[in-house]
Amino acid sequence: MNGEHHYHLRSTWTGDRGSGTSGYRDYDRAVTLEVDGKPAIAASADKPFRGDPAKWNPEELLLAALSECHLLSYLHACVTTGVVVTAYEDDASGTMQEDGNSGGAFTEVVLRPRVRVADESMVEAARAAHKQAREWCFIANSVNFPVRHEPEITVG
Structure with a gap:
């Protein structure tokens, strides 16, 4: 593709x-x-x-794009390695620093995916799939700040 x-x-x-x-x-x-x-x-x-806190803002949309891109890339990585994911939830956070000149930039995003896999034998491969997902994520490959991962893998 x-x-x-x-x-x-x-x-x-x-x-x-x-x-x-x-x-x-x-x-x-x-x-x-x-x-x-x-x-x-x-x-x-x-x-x-001076924005409306009830509406999505660009910073949240960037964070959402990174989280979703990693999720989709991760699911694909798991399929290719035989890991059966039965649940995935991410509590992502990002830090933006103003520069004092009416601008600023993100300095870091941390993704905290909580993944449930079907069997204990899949845990290590599930953990390793995050590295592959990071390499495949188009959005993470497009930003100039670190996107870290703090995954939690459970069996159920």
Whole structure:
């Protein structure tokens, strides 16, 4: 499955309160994210940046992309090594540092997957599959900060 893949998204600012961006506090940070054929996502800036905390923000979406990409890559790695995964849940966290010049960057993301496998004999291979998943994850390979993994493997 080699090749170039293209993705398209429409971001629409919906936060004009009647005077556009006439002042920093005069507009809402509301955005609608849309991909054809899928439900729209109501998004905003994070609360410290005058956003709506009830809506998804770019930082959460980046964290979600990393977590989901690892999950999907991990499941594939497990299939190729004969590991039967019966449950997977991740409590991911990320750290972003402001630079003092109105910018900043993520400095680290930690994924904490809790994986349940079908048999005790699969535990070590299940643990090793996280390394393969990291190598396969398109999103993790696209960021310039560390994405660490702290997996927990159980049998059940």
